[in-house]
Amino acid sequence: MNFWIGYYLFSLAALLFTIFSPKYTKVVLAIYLFSIWFIGAFRYMYGADYYMYELLFESGNADAVLFSAPSIEPTFYMMVDLYNELGLSYQAMFVTYETIILFFFYKGLDVFFQTGRQRLMMTLLYATTTLTGGYFFGLNGMRQAAAMSILFFASKYVLSHDLKRFIIFFTISVLFHYSAVLFFPIYFLSRKKIPSTCAIIGVLLSFCLTITGVTQRIFFSVVSTLATIYGKYEGQIDLLNVDAGTFPPSSLFTLIVFLFILFLYYRDKIFNKDDCEISTYLYNASVVYVCFRTLMSFVVEGSNVAAIIHRFEIYFLFLFFAFIVYVLRVRRLYLQVGFLLVWILVFGIVNLKSFYNGIYDPLITIPPSVATDKVEDQFNFELFR
Numbered sequence: 001m002n003f004w005i006g007y008y009l010f011s012l013a014a015l016l017f018t019i020f021s022p023k024y025t026k027v028v029l030a031i032y033l034f035s036i037w038f039i040g041a042f043r044y045m046y047g048a049d050y051y052m053y054e055l056l057f058e059s060g061n062a063d064a065v066l067f068s069a070p071s072i073e074p075t076f077y078m079m080v081d082l083y084n085e086l087g088l089s090y091q092a093m094f095v096t097y098e099t100i101i102l103f104f105f106y107k108g109l110d111v112f113f114q115t116g117r118q119r120l121m122m123t124l125l126y127a128t129t130t131l132t133g134g135y136f137f138g139l140n141g142m143r144q145a146a147a148m149s150i151l152f153f154a155s156k157y158v159l160s161h162d163l164k165r166f167i168i169f170f171t172i173s174v175l176f177h178y179s180a181v182l183f184f185p186i187y188f189l190s191r192k193k194i195p196s197t198c199a200i201i202g203v204l205l206s207f208c209l210t211i212t213g214v215t216q217r218i219f220f221s222v223v224s225t226l227a228t229i230y231g232k233y234e235g236q237i238d239l240l241n242v243d244a245g246t247f248p249p250s251s252l253f254t255l256i257v258f259l260f261i262l263f264l265y266y267r268d269k270i271f272n273k274d275d276c277e278i279s280t281y282l283y284n285a286s287v288v289y290v291c292f293r294t295l296m297s298f299v300v301e302g303s304n305v306a307a308i309i310h311r312f313e314i315y316f317l318f319l320f321f322a323f324i325v326y327v328l329r330v331r332r333l334y335l336q337v338g339f340l341l342v343w344i345l346v347f348g349i350v351n352l353k354s355f356y357n358g359i360y361d362p363l364i365t366i367p368p369s370v371a372t373d374k375v376e377d378q379f380n381f382e383l384f385r
Helices: 002-020 022-041 050-058 062-068 074-086 090-112 116-129 140-159 163-176 178-188 196-211 214-230 249-267 276-295 304-310 313-328 333-360 368-372
Strands: 241-243 299-301
Touching: 002 022, 002 116, 002 333, 022 090, 022 116, 050 062, 050 074, 050 090, 062 074, 074 090, 074 140, 074 163, 090 116, 090 140, 090 313, 116 313, 116 333, 140 163, 140 178, 140 276, 140 313, 163 178, 178 313, 196 214, 196 249, 196 276, 249 276, 249 313, 249 333, 276 313, 313 333
Parallel strands: none
Antiparallel strands: 241 299
């Protein structure tokens, strides 16, 4: 737990430092991004499935990987083949993924933001919510994080209406994680703004469907059908535990934040600025994200299949963060800093409480480092076998 407490304090320090020394904002951003990269690239035993990835890598070749994990993406088993030929260790694979994640995330920042403070705000939202680009809660998410960052950068071609280049980067993202196919419709989100009435009704309807248990029943029906068809997750469905009527605090907080940002968006008439296409794109993507997240905000625990409920909205997460920063950028500094302070504190408390409870609750999947408190501050620098 000490590691994670220090992580959030470090994030707060990065934010506060830019207030008192704004001319060093770019330096702080560079140090913060490097720290994220270092932690994610050289982690040791972070994530519930770390050991599984180590075994897959050490199987030695693509055929062995596909035999053990037939649904794994081409970029993974090609990396296994290449790195084993070069004599590299599995840790080099994590270094590669983390580099890809943060490279495209950083390039994506240039698409929407011009100042160092705006880029730092976006990075802090990202790093304190998802526990950085490496996705410490499970290394299956590492592949998806790479796909997310590539698609975040591909927003550049959505806004320039360059379908050819968008498809190129979209295809690359799918090769990192197949679920990236869900992102394709976003190419059309910059064309026409979703009416405010429809947005609010959609969010409230999603909330009602979730707290009444409708989305839970749909989830179990779909997962059971897929398990029957594909023979996957069959043994895990019976292990699931559903907390009916529970709406996670983090989702409730996200919903409140969205409504607050939406209020500022329309009050300040940001959509009438010169760059209205960007605002339309971010606004539409945020509406989609909040609706999806709200629909999937029921508590399911007990097996790995529970993780798939957040495989859908996650591709719109970066754009939701960008929308927040985009709206706040025209507000006074005290509101920007105050908002980020609240955000970091809320998600710090939620995540730390989740980790603490997870140590004593066998139904909650948590990183082994948190449970044992022995390896959370250790790193692996052996890049060669």
